[in-house]
Amino acid sequence: MLKIGIIGCGTIGTCICKAIDDGLMEAEVYAIYDRNAENVERLQSSLVNLQPAVMEAEEMIKHIDLLVECASQEAVYEVVPAALHARCDVMIMSVGAFADERLFKTVYGIAKEMNCKIYLPSGAIAGLDGLKSAASEQIYSVTLTTQKPPAGLAGAPYVVQNKIKLDEIKSKTVIFEGKASEAVKGFPANVNVAATLSLAGTGFEKTKVKIIANPALCRNIHEITVEGAFGKLTSKVENVPSPNNPKSSYLAPLSAIATLKKIIDPLQIGT
Ligand SMILES: NC(=O)C1=CN([C@@H]2O[C@H](COP(=O)(O)OP(=O)(O)OC[C@H]3O[C@@H](n4cnc5c(N)ncnc54)[C@H](OP(=O)(O)O)[C@@H]3O)[C@@H](O)[C@H]2O)C=CC1
Ligand SMILES: O=C([O-])CC(=O)C(=O)O
Numbered sequence: 001m002l003k004i005g006i007i008g009c010g011t012i013g014t015c016i017c018k019a020i021d022d023g024l025m026e027a028e029v030y031a032i033y034d035r036n037a038e039n040v041e042r043l044q045s046s047l048v049n050l051q052p053a054v055m056e057a058e059e060m061i062k063h064i065d066l067l068v069e070c071a072s073q074e075a076v077y078e079v080v081p082a083a084l085h086a087r088c089d090v091m092i093m094s095v096g097a098f099a100d101e102r103l104f105k106t107v108y109g110i111a112k113e114m115n116c117k118i119y120l121p122s123g124a125i126a127g128l129d130g131l132k133s134a135a136s137e138q139i140y141s142v143t144l145t146t147q148k149p150p151a152g153l154a155g156a157p158y159v160v161q162n163k164i165k166l167d168e169i170k171s172k173t174v175i176f177e178g179k180a181s182e183a184v185k186g187f188p189a190n191v192n193v194a195a196t197l198s199l200a201g202t203g204f205e206k207t208k209v210k211i212i213a214n215p216a217l218c219r220n221i222h223e224i225t226v227e228g229a230f231g232k233l234t235s236k237v238e239n240v241p242s243p244n245n246p247k248s249s250y251l252a253p254l255s256a257i258a259t260l261k262k263i264i265d266p267l268q269i270g271t
Contacts, residue, residue: 002027002264005060005088006052007079008071009034009043011245012093015253016068016260017043021050025261031060034071061086066263070256073097073188076107084110084118091119091259093252095195096184099204121259124249125193125222127235129271131200139228142201144180144194147172147212147221152246158186169213176211183209189247193222201226220249 057079067083076097150166180194181204239249
């Protein structure tokens with residue numbers, strides 16, 4: 001049975017544990033860790049069947065097959081290289097960390113050397129299967145347009161640095177337009193999907209991102225447009241926000257669960 005260790009006991013970590021606790025897949029949550037002790041306790045007390053140990057990444061990677069990062073971009077630096085060195089596969093949610101090309105090259109190199117896998121779930125977007133197929137030929141452009149309610153963008157470094165008063169936004173307003181490399185740094189907890197899109201397609205410098213604060217919304221909308229030799233692909237997901245975290249969408253933990261099922265299941269559907 002697949003032995004998993006989870007870093008990050010917030011919304012996504014909790015959803016993953018609950019799915020395994022409910023018997024949705026054959027996996028064992030061997031250990032969990034979070035710098036926020038309250039979130040560890042809340043997660044532990046929500047489980048009925050599982051009793052994961054609480055231990056830091058350094059220790060858990062000696063015992064597990066797969067490390068799941070669902071914490072923050074800084075956690076990717078802290079735990080992923082060490083996990084791969086210990087021959088653990090890794091699943092990463094804070095994909096925006098890979099806008100740092102040096103980190104990406106290091107992590108990719110260690111994974112190759114150690115014969116390990118790096119899994120990046122689709123998160124809150126749809127259409128990566130089509131983009132991956134299309135990327136075998138020439139791609140002309142990839143664009144992500146994200147709309148969130150203003151509160152879902154609160155605290156983002158770009159918002160703070162540019163003194164954007166989210167609570168004064170009364171109508172649909174474009175607050176950022178630029179490269180994916182800049183978007184994931186300015187909005188590290190809002191558009192990790194831009195990083196996944198970049199890695200699947202044309203890279204962080206060529207992938208364009210527009211971020212819109214829209215007070216009329218109660219959903220997080222991600223629209224993707226890809227044009228290339230294959231033709232044109234458009235996808236739009238109107239995401240229900242996660243119950244405890246308005247910054248992220250419920251589809252994100254569901255996609256993490258689907259990725260875990262794909263790792264375990266002999267049947268592989270889609271690109
Ligand atoms: N790829 C995708 O499509 C998506 C990615 N994400 C990303 O996934 C990650 C998890 O999301 P979510 O579960 O919603 O977030 P939450 O804020 O609900 O939970 C994250 C938890 O991880 C903890 N944490 C953060 N950094 C560290 C660290 N360095 N070491 C240990 N614990 C840490 C946080 O502690 P504290 O409370 O102290 O901060 C918090 O308890 C985020 O980076 C988010 O941006 C989210 C949605 C979609
Ligand atoms: O869940 C979402 O809507 C997307 C998100 O937060 C991210 O990619 O970081």
